[in-house]
Structures are given as structure tokens and as C-alpha cells.
Amino acid sequence: MENSKGCGSSTVWLSICLLLIASAAIVATYGYATVQVLKDSIPHSSLEATLSSLRSQLVRFDSHLAESEAGNPSYAERRKELLLEIQELRLELEARAELLGSNSSCRRSGRAQNTQGLGSPSSFEQSNEWCEIDAHESALRKPHPPELHLPKVFVYNLPSTFNRDMARKFSRCSTDQYGTEVWFHEAFLQSSARTTDPEEADFFFVPIYGECFLWFWEMHKKEGRQKSFDYTNQLFKVALNIVRKEHPYWNRTEGRDHIFSFPGARGPTIFSDWRTHIGKSIFLTPEGDRTIDYFNTWKDIVIPGMESDPVFYLPSSRAAISKEKDLLAYFRGTIDHWEGNAYSKGIRPRIRDLLQNETDIIFKQASSDCDRECYHREMSRANFCLCPLGWTPWTLRFYQAVMTRCIPVVVADDIEFPWENEIDYSRFAIKVPEAKIDTLVELMRGMPEEERELRRLEMDKVWLKYTYQRPPREGDAFHMLLRELARKTRRFKHSSQYTWT
Ligand SMILES: *[C@@H]1O[C@H](CO)[C@@H](O)[C@H](O)[C@H]1NC(C)=O
Ligand SMILES: *[C@@H]1O[C@H](CO)[C@@H](O)[C@H](O)[C@H]1NC(C)=O
Ligand SMILES: *[C@@H]1O[C@H](CO)[C@@H](O)[C@H](O)[C@H]1NC(C)=O
Numbered sequence: 001m002e003n004s005k006g007c008g009s010s011t012v013w014l015s016i017c018l019l020l021i022a023s024a025a026i027v028a029t030y031g032y033a034t035v036q037v038l039k040d041s042i043p044h045s046s047l048e049a050t051l052s053s054l055r056s057q058l059v060r061f062d063s064h065l066a067e068s069e070a071g072n073p074s075y076a077e078r079r080k081e082l083l084l085e086i087q088e089l090r091l092e093l094e095a096r097a098e099l100l101g102s103n104s105s106c107r108r109s110g111r112a113q114n115t116q117g118l119g120s121p122s123s124f125e126q127s128n129e130w131c132e133i134d135a136h137e138s139a140l141r142k143p144h145p146p147e148l149h150l151p152k153v154f155v156y157n158l159p160s161t162f163n164r165d166m167a168r169k170f171s172r173c174s175t176d177q178y179g180t181e182v183w184f185h186e187a188f189l190q191s192s193a194r195t196t197d198p199e200e201a202d203f204f205f206v207p208i209y210g211e212c213f214l215w216f217w218e219m220h221k222k223e224g225r226q227k228s229f230d231y232t233n234q235l236f237k238v239a240l241n242i243v244r245k246e247h248p249y250w251n252r253t254e255g256r257d258h259i260f261s262f263p264g265a266r267g268p269t270i271f272s273d274w275r276t277h278i279g280k281s282i283f284l285t286p287e288g289d290r291t292i293d294y295f296n297t298w299k300d301i302v303i304p305g306m307e308s309d310p311v312f313y314l315p316s317s318r319a320a321i322s323k324e325k326d327l328l329a330y331f332r333g334t335i336d337h338w339e340g341n342a343y344s345k346g347i348r349p350r351i352r353d354l355l356q357n358e359t360d361i362i363f364k365q366a367s368s369d370c371d372r373e374c375y376h377r378e379m380s381r382a383n384f385c386l387c388p389l390g391w392t393p394w395t396l397r398f399y400q401a402v403m404t405r406c407i408p409v410v411v412a413d414d415i416e417f418p419w420e421n422e423i424d425y426s427r428f429a430i431k432v433p434e435a436k437i438d439t440l441v442e443l444m445r446g447m448p449e450e451e452r453e454l455r456r457l458e459m460d461k462v463w464l465k466y467t468y469q470r471p472p473r474e475g476d477a478f479h480m481l482l483r484e485l486a487r488k489t490r491r492f493k494h495s496s497q498y499t500w501t
Contacts, residue, residue, distance in 0.1 A: 051089045055427070055454070058082050083450045090457065148486035153193050153259075154201035155185070156247075162239045163209045166216055173212035177286075177396050178263040179306040181209050183468055184284065185261070187478045190471065193485075198249055202489045203282070204258045208239050210271060211264050229272055236271040240278070254495045255281040259485075263306070265392045267294045282488065284481070288416030289393050301484045302418045304466040304477050305396040311376050312403045313467040321380045321405055325452075328360040329444055330382035330406065332375060333397065334390060335365045347388050347411060351437055358441065380404040383452055384430070384444045388412065388437075399466040402428075405456045409444065411437060419465055419480045421487065428458035 058079075167173045167182045174182035185207040188194055195201050213235050217228035243258075244250045250258065258281045260268065267285045268274040274294070288302035289295055295302075311317050335352055337343030355363045362378060363386065364370075370378065379385060385401035386409050393412035401408040410431045417425055425431075432440055464475045472478035494500070 047089060047093060051086065051093065054082065054086050054089065058086065058451075059426075083448070086454065087450065090454075148483055149489070150193050150482060151202040151485045151489050152195040152200055153188050153191070153203045153205055153485070154195055154198045154249075155188050155205045155207060156243055158207060158239055158242060162235065163207045166209055166212045170212065170216065170220070173209060173215070175306075175308040177305040177307070178211045178215075179308055180263040180284065180286075180303060180468070181207075181211055181261040183306060184478070184481070185209075187472045191478070191482070193482050198247065201249075202257065203485060204249055206239065206243060206258055206260055206281075208236060208260070210236060210262065214270050229270070232270055233272040237273065237277065251497075252493050252495055253280075257490065257493070258282065259284065261303075263303075265394065267292070269294055286394050286418075287392055288418070290414040290416060297416060301481065301488075302416055302420075303481065304399050304418050304468075305394065306468055307396060307399055307403065307466075308468065309372060309376075311373070312400055313469065315464070318403060318405075318463065325381060325383045326360070327362060327378070327382040328358065329355070329363070329384040329386055329409070330361070330379055331363045331386040331388075331397075332370060332378070333366050333395075335363075344388055344390050345434065347434055347437060348390075351386065351388055351411070351440065354438060354440065376400075376404065379406050382406045384409050386411070386440075389415075389434075398429075402459050402463045402466055405459055405463075407452060407455050407459075409440065411440075418477070419484065421484065422480070423462050423465065428455040428462070 163182075163185060173179065184205070188205050198204070210232055214228055214232045217223045217231050218225060221228075223231070240250075255278055258278070260278060260281055261284045262268050262270065263284075263286065264270065265287045267287050268278065268283055271278070280299075283295070283300040284303045285295060285300060286303055286305045287295055288297070290297075307313055331351075333348075334343070335348045340346075341349075352363050355361050362382075379400060383406070385397060385404075385406040387395050387398045387401065389395070389412035393415035395412075398408050398410065398417075408429045410429055411434055413434050417423070430443065432443065465477060465480045467476050468478065469476040
């Protein structure tokens, strides 16, 4: 893009320019109120389209700037103008969102019955707190949120030894970052997506708490790795026998429409014989790793790890986060591992070395002198939260960062994120290739405050989608899961072995 172009390089551009020039002239003549009238007559969707076009221009502008024109003052000038235009449109959209909030969304809070649509209000309980977010969200949402039909999910009623017995005894099974196997089971049972008639089901959820079971034998009973895996393998096989023998639905599709929750980085491999038994089924897993063969992006669904601490996931506690960001960047976690550079490919120690002289960055080994509350507080103070890979690409701190309005900086080449069909990650997160970590500091320092704020506003729109609200509600992770399932609904139910006549 050339800096001399100004008005006229594209139709959208032209219309914004005209709008701005007209507004400026009118402000000069009649004052603010008239501009308001002028703007009110512009439809919402076109304002949003304009905003998004401005933002992508900014991105193109910046990449051009970085390549060839760094330091050219007229570029800097033009960039500033662009940001101001973005800011103005954003304020307008926000003002409209407020109007909307005072009107519609909370009136709808009696919304009892599900309308079958997933883009529209669902049957989840509404609280006032949520209404505010809902109004904000609905006003800023993309012009055409896809309409999806609520899928129908049948939940197998397995004996409680396969699931609830353990979760009742050990609360960690539902509260730590692997708690989603318990969570999804309960959420499906309560959801309006649930059907008790398997004949009409699109999907079948098989509630086996495998991660909890494995933990019980390996960590609690200290039975050793091999034995614990053998027991867990057995658990799955026995449960699957029930599913296969007592119902015709598994054999019909060879399990293609059956869902399993595997909440840990090991995914389905906690069930040693998974490939033979459930290789065609849908896995819910936090590990969207493109390099492993037990995650398949076409079949499986990436879910957020579970953050069950209310200080992170409650809208009210998010609202209380201070706006002040006095740290440039933040990380606390494992840096040095006794297995050396096999862990994090040696990237975490290298980042620490790179950052050693920076006074406004905390990059430290996790330690007992900073508890969860301290961790949350420090994270909230940071502009950027570093999320380098550990053993595997995904890390819970990515979601914690979004929840604390800290811009996540991902260093994990092969990662796939949850809900990528609906969330444009480049609008708020930063991703740096593992081979380019020496550009990290420059990248973060170089991002102007206005741009940081834009990214925080983007996070305000999506953060709820990573949370597991209690009970589940519209817009949270469970709701997003239903939307993903809706996309995977298949009408074809016949396996290879069927005789058709
Ligand atoms: C708010 O409600 C009033 C009266 O029902 C209506 O005229 C107005 O258009 C509504 N505003 C928005 C932004 O929906
Ligand atoms: C499904 O197939 C398995 C193995 O072929 C068989 O043992 C089982 O009885 C079948 N289930 C039903 C309900 O027919
Ligand atoms: C940090 O400062 C020390 C002492 O001035 C210097 O030797 C070292 O190279 C610096 N490290 C980085 C990454 O800039």
C-alpha cells in the first residue's frame, strides 16, 4: 500500500473517507448531535464490515511497514489516522451495544424454551450478569452468525462404576484441568440437546471417566504405570462391550457418531487399545496437535482445558480486573525440566535467557511463593502472556490469559485451537514460530497501546467461549461444543456390513 493513496483506493475505503469527511464538515457546522443522526442511519452490518476492513488494512499496513518502510514518518502518520478511524467506529458500535443492552437482551431472560436454533437464545439459564455480556456480544458479533440446528445427543446410561462412583469420591476429577470428562457428562444430561430416544439421536455420548480412573490407580493407589494402564484399558473394553451388545447403534456406524471425552494431553492413548475399538469415533480433546496420529481435525473436536477456579471464569471477577497493565509480559510455570531439552524442545529456557535483562517482564519457574491468587493477579497486570509449548503444544495458560485480558503469545508451531470455525485467533493472539523466538521482545514492545487495546476488546468478545460456566449457559464452552457437533451431524448411518435392499 502506498501512503499517498489516501481516499479512493477501494470502494469501502472511499465510503469511509466520504463518511468521515462528511462527519467532520457536519460537526464543524452543526455539532455532534447531527453526526449521531448521520451515523444512526448507517446499518449495523455495514459499520461492522467497515471496521473489519479497516483492521485488515492495519495488518497489511503493518506487515508492509515492517518489511520496507520502517521509520518513514509519513507512514507513522497514516498509521495513526487508521487507528483513530478504527477507534471511532468501535466507539460507535459500543454505543449501539449499550442501547441494545438496555432494551432487548435482558427482557428475553425469561427465554425458557429452546427454539432449536443455536445461533439464537437457547434454553440455558440466564442471569443478569450474562445479559450484559450477551448484549455486548450480540451487537459486536459478525453480521451473519451461522444458523445451526441443535444436535440431538443420546447419553448412554452406563453403570456408575464407569463414571460417577469415582468422581464422587475424588473431587479433583471434576475440578482440575482434566475435569471435562465429568463436566460434559453432566452438561449433556441437563442440556436441551439431550434426547432419551436413541432412534432420533444424531450423536451418542459414552460417559467413561478414563482420566479419573487412570489417576486413581497410578497416582492415588500408586500401582505403577503399566498396571494402571492395563486397568484403564480393561475399563474401556468392558464399557464398550455393554454399548455394543445392548444397543444396535454402535454397530450401525462402527462408532462414527459416538463421542468420547479425553480431557488430557494423552488424548485417547490412555485407552491402550483405542485404535482397534474406537478409532472411528469423535474425541473431545484439548490437544489439537497436528503432529500426532491420535488427533484428527476432521473427526475430533478441540476443547479448552478446564479452568475451574471462579476467579478466572466468573464474569463478575473478570469485570473487576484492573485496567492497569504495568508488566510487559508474564509467565510462571515449568522452565527447567529434569529431562532437559526434551521438554518444551528447550524453548522455555531459551526464552528465559532472552528475557533476563528485561525489568518489566516476569518469566519465572513456578514456585510456592506465588499461589493461585498471586498468579491471577500478576497475569492480570501483564500486557502479554507467554504461552510456550511444554511437553505438548496446548497449555491452560492460554485460556487463563484470555480470561485475564492478557494478550496470549503462543510459541507452539503445531497447535490447533478450540472453535477455530468461529474464532479468528489472529485478531487477538500473537503466534511466533518456534524458530523465531528472538523476535519476541521486539514484537511485544513494538505493538502500540491502541492496538493492544483493540486486541483486549477482541478477547472481551470471545473469552466466555473458553469457560465452563456452572450451570452451562449460552456462549460458553459447552454451547460452543454443541455448535461444533452441529457441524458434524451426518445423516448417513450405515456401516460397511449393512445389507441394503
Ligand atoms: C429500543 O426499544 C425501543 C422501543 O421499543 C425501540 O424504538 C428502539 O429501536 C430499540 N433500540 C434498539 C437499539 O433496539
Ligand atoms: C455388534 O457387533 C459385535 C461384533 O461383531 C457383536 O458381538 C454384537 O453382538 C453386535 N451387537 C448387536 C447389538 O448386534
Ligand atoms: C544481559 O546483560 C548482560 C550484562 O550486561 C549481558 O552480558 C547479556 O548479554 C545480556 N543479555 C541479553 C539477552 O541481552
